[in-house]
Amino acid sequence: MRSPVNWTVLGLVIERPSYGWELWTRFERLYGDVLPVGGESHIYRALEALRSKGLIEELDEPRTGAGTSRQPKPHYQATMEGLERYAEWVMAQVREHNRRALLFARQLGALAAEPETALAILGRYEQAWLDDKGARIPTASEFPACSVPGLADRLASSYGRDVKAATLGWIEYARREFVALASKKPQPL
Amino acid sequence: MSLLELRHVHRHRARGSRRVEVLRDVSLEVDAGELVAVWGLRRSGRSTLLAVAAGVEPPDGGVVLFAGEDLNARGVRMLGDGVGYCAQGVGVASRRKVIDNVRAGLLARGMHAPVAYARAHAVLQRVGVERFNGLAMGDLDAAEAVRVAIACALVHGPRVLVIDEPTKGVDLLERDKIVLLLRSLADEGIAVLVSDGDGSGLSDADRALTLAEGELRGRCSPEMGMVLPLRPAGNSSAV
Numbered sequence: 066m067r068s069p070v071n072w073t074v075l076g077l078v079i080e081r082p083s084y085g086w087e088l089w090t091r092f093e094r095l096y097g098d099v100l101p102v103g104g105e106s107h108i109y110r111a112l113e114a115l116r117s118k119g120l121i122e123e124l125d126e127p128r129t130g131a132g133t134s135r136q137p138k139p140h141y142q143a144t145m146e147g148l149e150r151y152a153e154w155v156m157a158q159v160r161e162h163n164r165r166a167l168l169f170a171r172q173l174g175a176l177a178a179e180p181e182t183a184l185a186i187l188g189r190y191e192q193a194w195l196d197d198k199g200a201r202i203p204t205a206s207e208f209p210a211c212s213v214p215g216l217a218d219r220l221a222s223s224y225g226r227d228v229k230a231a232t233l234g235w236i237e238y239a240r241r242e243f244v245a246l247a248s249k250k251p252q253p254l
Numbered sequence: 255m256s257l258l259e260l261r262h263v264h265r266h267r268a269r270g271s272r273r274v275e276v277l278r279d280v281s282l283e284v285d286a287g288e289l290v291a292v293w294g295l296r297r298s299g300r301s302t303l304l305a306v307a308a309g310v311e312p313p314d315g316g317v318v319l320f321a322g323e324d325l326n327a328r329g330v331r332m333l334g335d336g337v338g339y340c341a342q343g344v345g346v347a348s349r350r351k352v353i354d355n356v357r358a359g360l361l362a363r364g365m366h367a368p369v370a371y372a373r374a375h376a377v378l379q380r381v382g383v384e385r386f387n388g389l390a391m392g393d394l395d396a397a398e399a400v401r402v403a404i405a406c407a408l409v410h411g412p413r414v415l416v417i418d419e420p421t422k423g424v425d426l427l428e429r430d431k432i433v434l435l436l437r438s439l440a441d442e443g444i445a446v447l448v449s450d451g452d453g454s455g456l457s458d459a460d461r462a463l464t465l466a467e468g469e470l471r472g473r474c475s476p477e478m479g480m481v482l483p484l485r486p487a488g489n490s491s492a493v
Contacts, residue, residue, distance in 0.1 A: 191464065191471065191472075192472065195462040195464065195472045195473070196473075197457070222430065222457065223430075226452075226453040226454055227452075229453045230293065230451075230452055230453025230456070233464055237295060240466070
């Protein structure tokens, strides 16, 4: 299963057993900025894929949703296999993230003979990090009613902040390397 | 015209026998209602930048303006009135009571003691530490001490608040609350300038800047910042 949407929906079901519409609203609020999907139909397709693979299962007794409709809705919960596979996928994402970061650092290093170009890239990279608002702290009014209010938001905010500070430190290191190279570069006569 | 403005500021420091240029042609503007965070590595000059911005230290070159007035001109005294400044760790180990610490500045200006007490109490309530009124400063943890330091500045009703590393040494789970407090003060119309070494203040700031080798980088004036505010005014329920 390659779709990040499917895995993300699985995570939401693990967080709290639920039904399609509620999962869609939670998906939009938590992941809408980083994993945009066209509409709620993607969530239903993800639920079907997860169910067919045995990663989620329907609760025995359908419940009424939180909305105005009183029609019973199929509620899903994660299976033990779903939880285990989700943990493996999350770890794989971390490895992929690290791989991409290393790729960027090494590809930038290829510009040793063109330090001005590298410095321009670093300047734009730094500004993008400074402008990034993805890791802002959620307010209490943004917390949904759930067992651990806003935990996902707070973890994301704290992670984003620490990564941002570390990345700005790395940018400063890289900048000094390229500034040193630029000062040694022979000037055209 | 911005409320706080640094124009082509230079500042030197003696490090041993060497003279280091800590701020090099730094220009910065902060508007009322803005939260601006300056990130930098250790010894990047971020504390110097804030001390100069607050008028605590004069620049060696350039000018610092508060509401268009030169902060360092003869006869101008804005620190404690128009500009509130919180240095790192000031008074943390003191045996002085929290409430006395906050009202000391008011009493020094001749305010009647009961009025000063009431105002200090109200400000401590605003920053969420009124229950520590009777404790000694030395009994507070880092997060509580920062809140009291903010209260000491706020009690004079500043229009600009300059805070040096408000989350330094603060418990990880308390950092967000400090930043949200600063965000709420900005939402009330105060211009807030903070320095930051751990990234805590960057994401909730209207503008985040970096300082390295004396050079300030990023969107240094409000016109260069984002158009939309992060959060509408009054939405500070998490503080």
